[in-house]
Amino acid sequence: MTLFRIPDAIVAALDRCPTLGKQPRLCDPAWWQAEIRANPGVDFAQELLKAEAWITTNPKRAPRRDFARFMHFWLSRAERDGDDG
DSSP states (O other): OOOOOOOHHHHHHHHHOTTGGGOGGGGOHHHHHHHHHHOTTOOHHHHHHHHHHHHHHOTTTSOSSOHHHHHHHHHHHHHHHHTTO
């Protein structure tokens, strides 16, 4: 059985995200493996940086907890929007 490693681009993006990079579930390879399977057309590193920017610029609307859930919906939306062309 091969252990899944979080891709280097995602690790680098998490390192650049002061809020999302500190979330334990977002540093879990199993969580990323599931997200990559669910949203194959997404540039995950880019979306992490976009989500971090959104959190920073929208502090009243930003999640207070369960950042993994927030990111799941963010990535799902990115996958859906990417299908539009």
